[in-house]
Amino acid sequence: MSDYCVATYRCFDENANFHKKAQSIAVGLTVGSWTELPAAQQKQMEKHLGRVLSVEVSEPGAGQDGNAAGRYADIRIAYPDVNFSADIPALLVTVFGKLSMDGAIKLIDLQFSPAFASGFGGPKFGIAGVRDLLGVHDRPLLMSIFKSVVGHDLDELGRQFYGQAAGGVDLIKDDEILFENPLTPIEKRVETCMAAARRARETTGQQLLYAVNVTGPASKLAEQAKKAIGAGANALLFNVLAYGFDTMRELAADPDINVPIAAHPALAGALYPSPHYGIAASVLLGKLMRLSGADLVLFPSPYGSVVMPKAENMAIRHALVTEQLDGDYLYRAPDDAGAPRGPAPQLRTSFPVPSAGIHPGLVPWIIRDFGQDVVVNAGGGIHGHPLGTAAGGQAFRQAIDAVLEGRTLSAYAETRPELRAAIERWGAKE
Amino acid sequence: MSDYCVATYRCFDENANFHKKAQSIAVGLTVGSWTELPAAQQKQMEKHLGRVLSVEVSEPGAGQDGNAAGRYADIRIAYPDVNFSADIPALLVTVFGKLSMDGAIKLIDLQFSPAFASGFGGPKFGIAGVRDLLGVHDRPLLMSIFKSVVGHDLDELGRQFYGQAAGGVDLIKDDEILFENPLTPIEKRVETCMAAARRARETTGQQLLYAVNVTGPASKLAEQAKKAIGAGANALLFNVLAYGFDTMRELAADPDINVPIAAHPALAGALYPSPHYGIAASVLLGKLMRLSGADLVLFPSPYGSVVMPKAENMAIRHALVTEQLDGDYLYRAPDDAGAPRGPAPQLRTSFPVPSAGIHPGLVPWIIRDFGQDVVVNAGGGIHGHPLGTAAGGQAFRQAIDAVLEGRTLSAYAETRPELRAAIERWGAKE
Numbered sequence: 001m002s003d004y005c006v007a008t009y010r011c012f013d014e015n016a017n018f019h020k021k022a023q024s025i026a027v028g029l030t031v032g033s034w035t036e037l038p039a040a041q042q043k044q045m046e047k048h049l050g051r052v053l054s055v056e057v058s059e060p061g062a063g064q065d066g067n068a069a070g071r072y073a074d075i076r077i078a079y080p081d082v083n084f085s086a087d088i089p090a091l092l093v094t095v096f097g098k099l100s101m102d103g104a105i106k107l108i109d110l111q112f113s114p115a116f117a118s119g120f121g122g123p124k125f126g127i128a129g130v131r132d133l134l135g136v137h138d139r140p141l142l143m144s145i146f147k148s149v150v151g152h153d154l155d156e157l158g159r160q161f162y163g164q165a166a167g168g169v170d171l172i173k174d175d176e177i178l179f180e181n182p183l184t185p186i187e188k189r190v191e192t193c194m195a196a197a198r199r200a201r202e203t204t205g206q207q208l209l210y211a212v213n214v215t216g217p218a219s220k221l222a223e224q225a226k227k228a229i230g231a232g233a234n235a236l237l238f239n240v241l242a243y244g245f246d247t248m249r250e251l252a253a254d255p256d257i258n259v260p261i262a263a264h265p266a267l268a269g270a271l272y273p274s275p276h277y278g279i280a281a282s283v284l285l286g287k288l289m290r291l292s293g294a295d296l297v298l299f300p301s302p303y304g305s306v307v308m309p310k311a312e313n314m315a316i317r318h319a320l321v322t323e324q325l326d327g328d329y330l331y332r333a334p335d336d337a338g339a340p341r342g343p344a345p346q347l348r349t350s351f352p353v354p355s356a357g358i359h360p361g362l363v364p365w366i367i368r369d370f371g372q373d374v375v376v377n378a379g380g381g382i383h384g385h386p387l388g389t390a391a392g393g394q395a396f397r398q399a400i401d402a403v404l405e406g407r408t409l410s411a412y413a414e415t416r417p418e419l420r421a422a423i424e425r426w427g428a429k430e
Numbered sequence: 431m432s433d434y435c436v437a438t439y440r441c442f443d444e445n446a447n448f449h450k451k452a453q454s455i456a457v458g459l460t461v462g463s464w465t466e467l468p469a470a471q472q473k474q475m476e477k478h479l480g481r482v483l484s485v486e487v488s489e490p491g492a493g494q495d496g497n498a499a500g501r502y503a504d505i506r507i508a509y510p511d512v513n514f515s516a517d518i519p520a521l522l523v524t525v526f527g528k529l530s531m532d533g534a535i536k537l538i539d540l541q542f543s544p545a546f547a548s549g550f551g552g553p554k555f556g557i558a559g560v561r562d563l564l565g566v567h568d569r570p571l572l573m574s575i576f577k578s579v580v581g582h583d584l585d586e587l588g589r590q591f592y593g594q595a596a597g598g599v600d601l602i603k604d605d606e607i608l609f610e611n612p613l614t615p616i617e618k619r620v621e622t623c624m625a626a627a628r629r630a631r632e633t634t635g636q637q638l639l640y641a642v643n644v645t646g647p648a649s650k651l652a653e654q655a656k657k658a659i660g661a662g663a664n665a666l667l668f669n670v671l672a673y674g675f676d677t678m679r680e681l682a683a684d685p686d687i688n689v690p691i692a693a694h695p696a697l698a699g700a701l702y703p704s705p706h707y708g709i710a711a712s713v714l715l716g717k718l719m720r721l722s723g724a725d726l727v728l729f730p731s732p733y734g735s736v737v738m739p740k741a742e743n744m745a746i747r748h749a750l751v752t753e754q755l756d757g758d759y760l761y762r763a764p765d766d767a768g769a770p771r772g773p774a775p776q777l778r779t780s781f782p783v784p785s786a787g788i789h790p791g792l793v794p795w796i797i798r799d800f801g802q803d804v805v806v807n808a809g810g811g812i813h814g815h816p817l818g819t820a821a822g823g824q825a826f827r828q829a830i831d832a833v834l835e836g837r838t839l840s841a842y843a844e845t846r847p848e849l850r851a852a853i854e855r856w857g858a859k860e
Contacts, residue, residue, distance in 0.1 A: 032578030048581035085609040089672035097696030101730050148462030151478035177524050179515040218676040242519035244674040246648040266527030274704040300531045
């Protein structure tokens with residue numbers, strides 16, 4: 001029984017014979033050489049050989065993807081699982097290690113075989129689990145971000161936290177640039193913020209998750225996470241790309257780290273935006289984040305200040321929330337076509353968190369594009385509210401309620417001063 | 431006393447006010463807001479504030495860097511060390527976490543403050559230490575790469591190893607896509623290859639380092655490395671970018687991992703080649719590799735099949751071999767200009783290993799560009815030699831000798847059939 005992971009590349013070249021190039025990738029990144037091998041050795045090596053599944057050449061001007069200028073081909077190659085260990089570093093190094101440096105080429109999709117994916121636990125909570133923790137099943141969640149944290153002390157942090165919590169947000173995340181520091185060390189930060197959460201709960205009646213930023217030496221991250229959890233943390237924030245996907249997987253797989261993990265996309269912009277190089281956002285912030293166990297995944301929204309094209313946002317969403325990650329599409333070796341095979345493992349889904357530049361007036365668009373399984377996430381759109389931070393959170397909750405009730409924001413705002421003030425400040429998309 | 435790390439960005443925008451943008455980066459990625467703060471708070475927050483050091487705007491057509499089309503600015507910003515912990519993930523997330531996703535912007539340089547760099551041990555061996563291990567001080571080193579390894583057994587691996595070793599190479603590295611596998615598990619692989627090295631030594635009289643690929647779950651890498659060392663490994667290969675720089679640093683800092691580490695650039699092409707996005711090769715494969723402790727660093731040469739522009743190669747070289755990493759250039763806060771300060775820590779140098787498409791005829795260029803402190807690294811240029819693998823190594827050693835003796839390759843080849851055959855096959859640059 002042969003299982004294969006499938007990589008799709010977009011490869012730019014004015015003159016290349018893309019079919020030949022595809023063949024040379026499939027051979028070069030697996031068995032090294034093929035046509036020179038004696039028949040007996042070919043027989044023996046066949047299970048290690050990469051397979052070209054398809055080559056779609058796009059000539060300039062012929063209805064090309066808007067981002068991609070020039071002549072290119074989308075090349076799909078299947079790599080036998082038997083060639084690499086069942087971990088993300090091994091898969092990435094195999095399919096895009098050396099190849100990433102070989103001219104203008106971008107990894108635009110990656111499909112995991114059932115056997116490969118079965119080695120991963122995925123998110124420990126996922127969308128359903130996070131909802132259960134919060135007791136919220138019937139609406140999008142609302143997350144807020146601290147405003148300024150660097151250089152502030154615990155008192156100021158607690159004040160900021162309480163202001164956000166009082167507005168009815170479901171999750172509050174640390175700033176990703178808040179590291180271990182003498183003013184707000186992780187345990188004290190957790191104690192201060194969780195105390196503020198309890199105070200806010202007396203008026204809001206709401207559960208709240210605080211995602212505290214886990215940082216420091218790679219081998220001490222699990223320890224740091226457990227320290228935070230010991231101090232009362234009920235969620236974690238993690239800069240996945242600064243540490244690698246396997247470290248993310250290990251945190252998620254650790255039985256003692258029994259809280260949801262929010263993956264921050266810091267550094268992702270070094271990898272996904274170029275049409276000619278790097279790794280597509282749907283792979284980087286979609287499939288690999290879910291596979292490695294992120295319960296929530298932040299990424300730049302197509303609405304706000306840090307813009308990602310909407311199609312890429314939707315591809316990330318699909319990777320995070322579709323029931324069966326890569327259940328369709330999979331390649332099987334010809335000799336294996338009739339063999340019975342178990343179903344692909346069902347990884348829990350991850351909450352998409354489109355972020356940056358979000359204000360209440362964008363909520364109708366967010367729900368239109370993402371449905372209810374989304375986390376509406378705001379910083380300036382909460383802290384910058386004309387009536388204060390708590391009103392900022394309330395305005396978002398009102399905007400969410402309006403959309404779920406099928407009302408327009410402006411109609412709903414008539415009797416709700418918080419939403420009205422937000423719309424006056426930032427406008428509304430309906 | 432304030433210490434600052436300095437990031438230089440190339441930022442593309444047709445219309446932006448780059449001075450304003452620089453200011454907003456310096457504030458936004460540090461204290462969050464500034465002009466709105468009351469004077470008393472400004473005083474308190476000043477030590478956390480990022481500083482714009484310079485903004486050089488380049489208008490289209492005005493003698494621009496060849497790679498960069500359109501209007502851009504090179505922006506230098508100093509970030510106070512007090513804002514982040516002294517580790518590479520924290521520095522990268524601070525200076526390029528969110529910013530990487532903010533339009534067309536590339537991190538083109540990163541300068542470490544002495545205080546920041548002093549937290550790093552750097553390479554444990556470095557150029558001098560690797561030379562001492564090999565007993566070779568008067569010439570460039572020669573490294574070779576296995577040909578096909580996936581799907582082969584220990585016998586075949588041992589045969590390939592012996593062929594390479596017999597040709598007089600100084601180092602042999604695993605293929606970076608050879609992971610832990612039942613045919614050639616790491617300990618058996620080390621035993622087999624080191625035995626082949628001892629056999630070859632009987633004829634060559636040479637020491638040889640075998641860099642075995644350390645792979646697997648992130649938290650088990652150190653254990654895996656020690657297993658390999660226990661079995662006799664005298665060097666390691668590591669896919670740094672698949673695991674992150676801090677994991678590299680931890681391996682290099684581990685007192686029980688007392689062998690040189692060669693850093694493979696796998697996946698680097700997803701980050702450095704675009705002029706508009708990502709992280710420059712000199713930062714990624716130069717400064718950060720040395721800081722995190724790589725004794726040898728592989729990267730695509732400007733000569734061969736996988737091409738990097740020569741200026742980038744030279745920038746990598748400078749970062750790896752210059753005596754004092756970022757000793758000049760450093761920014762100090764104005765209030766601190768007269769204060770005494772210790773010298774920047776002296777990190778050991780790292781061996782540059784320009785790779786891919788190298789044949790003996792390129793040796794004069796390699797030595798002209800890199801000097802003697804370089805590792806000449808070849809795969810096909812050794813295995814593909816018309817007279818066999820051992821002759822391939824010999825041809826390289828002869829090419830190196832020729833250059834050091836000030837002879838042309840063609841003259842030197844007259845009495846040396848191995849070099850002659852190589853030149854006939856691949857040509858020579860003189």
